[in-house]
Amino acid sequence: MKRICYNSAYIPPEWIEAHGFQPFRPCNHKPFNENRAPISVDGCCTWSQVYITQATMHENVAAVIVASICDQLRRSSEALNTPGRHHTPTMLLHIPATWQSESAQRCYRDELHRLGNFLESIGGTSPTPGRLKSILIAYEVKREDVRMQLQTMTGRERATALAAMHGDTNGKPEHAHRAPRVPHFDCAAAKCAHEDTLCPSGQSVAPRATESRDSSATPIALLGSELPRYQWWLFDTIKQHGGHVALDATDYGQRGLPEPIDQSLIDNDPFEAMASAYQQIPHIRQRPNDRFFDWLLNAIKQTNVKGIILRRSLWCDLWHAEVHRIKQLSPIPVIDIDLDVDATTCERAEGRIAAFLEMLR
């Protein structure tokens, strides 16, 4: 089955699968400067460069979808549309920044329909309500599996399971990453993924044990935009200094999961059930972004985390501008870590995390 590469939690993988494609939301395996990309996106932020360039390099990709979750991604998607530079079909999907008005809700649904038309135009099949319904239910079961185990997983296990759910198994069979229905995750996935512990400089972040749950470790929340796989060494750094990620509030983490889909609505109107669940995902980019703060404060309370590590990409204005407010509103200490792909930043981040966790003990 051909894959559709996409970049945002607002794009329901069910919708892609219902059109006969395999959804694939890459967790960006390597930093931009380690690749010889077929396309360059000069002038845009590193994160969007990584997504755009790597989306064009994956095998068996029928199309690349770029959700306009920030202006850098919107602009970098233009590189894909430059004639002669890239041959895989591309679509810029607008995710409205507003969410309270009828217009915004209609806009989101219209964009999903447009995505459906696009998928059909490249060979996809038009989904029947029955097919969409069965796919929604199957995904809901998968998500429920993950939800049930969120509190017992290590940060790396959780990230691996969530990535697998988005179709990114890092080249391994999917079953290696699937979360089992038992309280104690067997770490198979984590072991598979441990080769991804290289720090961006290419140095190993050893000596470092595979992360596992330690009841004496300090529970912390990891907050920010997508945490690419090449920055998963953060989980190990946190573990090494006596903490563990009890709440993954990155875009790729728990925060990016839709709330359980309304079962009765699935029966009556599966498309609406899907759209209304996904549009409610809280994000820092929404205007207003109160919903994001409500989610965060509630999650802090529920998970009993003792501190927040805010990991943000250099250049990301949307997160940068909110650091001050997050610190103001958070009832627990917050540390702001800006990361790019260079080693110096990596070392500085490790030092800051170590000091932060020491302070929390």
Place this chain on the structure above:
Amino acid sequence: MNEKHNISDEPKSITLQQWDERYECLYKAGMPGPDYNGPLGRHFEDGDLRLASLRFDNSPAALRLWNLLLSEEDRLQADREAGRTIIGAMKDLGTVPVMAYALDNVATFYPDGAWWIPCVMQHSAGLLRVADKLGIDESFCPVRAMVGAFETGNHFPTPDLLICSVGAVCDDFSAIAQRVEAMGHPVLWWEVPPRRLAGANETSVRLPSGFTAASSQVDLVRNELRRVAGEIEKATGQTLTGAKLSEGIRKANTVREKISSLRQLVYTSDPCPLPALEMLIVEMLALHYCSDYEQTVEVLDELLTEARRRVDQNVSVLDGDAVRVFWVNPVADLQVMNLLEEVGGRISGTDYMFCHALSQIPDDVEPFEALARTALGDPMVGPTADRARMICREIQKFGCEAVIVSRIPGASHCAFEGEVIGKMVRDGLGLPVVEVEVPTVIDAVRPALRTRLEALMETARGRRQ
């Protein structure tokens, strides 16, 4: 009247002190003028320190233009005291004010305009320091001064209604406006999607700025504007009927027509009848009429008269062989427009990021539809390649010889756009292009900036042979 008040003097570029001396003479000679007119030096005394580093056109029309601009703060304060509804529009640049000024007793302005305060007051207002303290540091574009302005409350009255367009806008602005809201200033957000062409089964709409969009996008923006209108109605206690909005559009088109005439005259005439700095301010008047529609119309009329007189008499403040430059993006320090002319350039075409505010709003369709089409024509909400193609068309129309892309420090969109625009101009038109970054006060980088501009002028002149 011209001879009586000695305004038929040869056009000159003069300093602030020279203007004050000249004002004294004109005043004693009985020069008429509105109540906000006066010596520019008084604005310097009030803290607009950058004025002392600028050079101005010496016409009374230019004096009135400057006074209209620099008295806006007082005007808004007077509006507040008079009980008028004050609306703060953010980011859309030229759309919301058309609706607001269709109603009575409303004043509308752009708090974004605070981005020029650090320049005009030479950082003496401390707005950027305030923004720093609130976590909006120098990695953001100078519009972060708006955060400082809201925090201090010193530069404009707090609007009764604050409206901001989001969606296809730069992250800097969206993030900063969100911070403003979090500081206790509720914002009405409205959505502008990234402009795209119609798909296979969609209809297409031609926009006033020359671009094309899917009709569903125009529908979305039209509905959003109706929603905004509803909130304006609540804030003002008035109904924005179709007839009133049509009248608001007619008023906007009057201003746009005058600015268009001025641009055509000034950017194509040799020698150039009006300087770059004054023309930058002229173009800005399209956005919200500097909070005074009637005065804006009168100021534009005076400038048109003066420009036509100079063209007829073949006189100018600039050399006849100045290099015809197309300028992309607004400058954070106004002095750069003087600098361009000092090194032998002149402005012959511009894209200051609000070209959609200069185009005529259609008057042959339903008024909200007309406004939606105009808003979607914003060059910044579409693909950069669209904007670059439009710039190329304008360059050809105005016969420009060189292009300057000025980057706004910290503005996330500039780096990518600069690459695309520069490449299209070089490859498509074969013209020399330089990119320069203009900080809020250029003093520290002036020599380097001057060198780059001189090199561009030299290159452009060399190509004439």
